[in-house]
């Protein structure tokens with residue numbers, strides 16, 4: 001075993017909602033090799049397991065995870081070559097944008113400020129301000145459930161709105177290559193700063209959250225519907241619909257995962273009753 005394994009670890013400090021129970025087993029690999037060893041180990045031992053990044057889009061229930069939680073956020077590093085950037089799965093999306101900027105490459109500015117990793121970003125096809133991962137993703141290296149390494153290109157990823165082939169196939173991203181275009185460093189930096197300023201002005205970044213709580217329903221904006229239904233500030237336990245941005249559910253103090261899940265349901269049901277539009281959670285609840 002070339003990775004460290006801990007037991008009965010509280011997951012809340014690792015999750016951006018700062019809520020959730022404990023993991024039966026927990027490991028934080030620092031390299032892709034350690035990640036592969038951990039996956040082989042848990043598979044050989046028939047142990048339930050999940051690979052996560054920065055846990056900025058997911059919530060473990062208060063009952064915790066009866067298996068192994070593998071946090072890939074420590075597997076960092078990226079390099080730029082011939083207009084492409086190759087990054088390990090744990091590299092943050094903000095750092096990916098910074099590396100592109102340092103190399104005067106444009107196309108990844110939208111990643112700046114999304115608090116996830118490359119692994120979670122590819123899984124979710126993360127996006128913001130008109131950009132999304134699918135526009136830059138060239139190919140990725142994955143470990144499949146037989147512990148074989150395979151490469152998938154953009155077409156094989158079946159990217160859609162906040163989803164990819166990874167939602168239905170058990171593949172773990174090890175690293176990904178992104179294609180960028182030559183640009184002007186100062187303009188790239190200015191665009192990144194502009195997007196960060198927009199985030200700070202519109203999002204409740206001072207509170208723990210998972211970002212947008214609901215997917216954008218076709219033809220509508222989740223936040224606008226929630227606001228229109230008068231739900232800003234609605235609170236269950238320590239979970240609250242943000243007053244600054246109705247699309248966010250924030251932890252205003254010791255929220256449990258149960259509070260957050262109850263509020264997600266209450267908001268979705270109320271919006272449905274009042275508008276006929278059903279909001280689907282973007283936050284992934286892991287059981």
Ligand SMILES: Cc1cc2nc3c(=O)[nH]c(=O)nc-3n(C[C@H](O)[C@H](O)[C@H](O)COP(=O)(O)OP(=O)(O)OC[C@H]3O[C@@H](n4cnc5c(N)ncnc54)[C@H](O)[C@@H]3O)c2cc1C
Nearest residue numbers: 053054055056057116117119120121123126127128173211
């Ligand atoms: C303040 C705030 C702002 C946000 N803004 C945005 C935004 O503008 N746009 C946006 O799209 N999202 C946004 N998010 C949500 C979130 O940051 C993104 O969805 C991000 O891509 C999730 O990355 P992560 O590493 O945290 O993934 P996690 O939350 O850890 O995991 C998400 C999913 O990816 C899977 N996964 C993670 N790593 C791997 C891997 N290596 N291989 C296979 N599967 C993997 C997990 O199993 C899980 O199912 C925001 C969140 C917050 C808290």
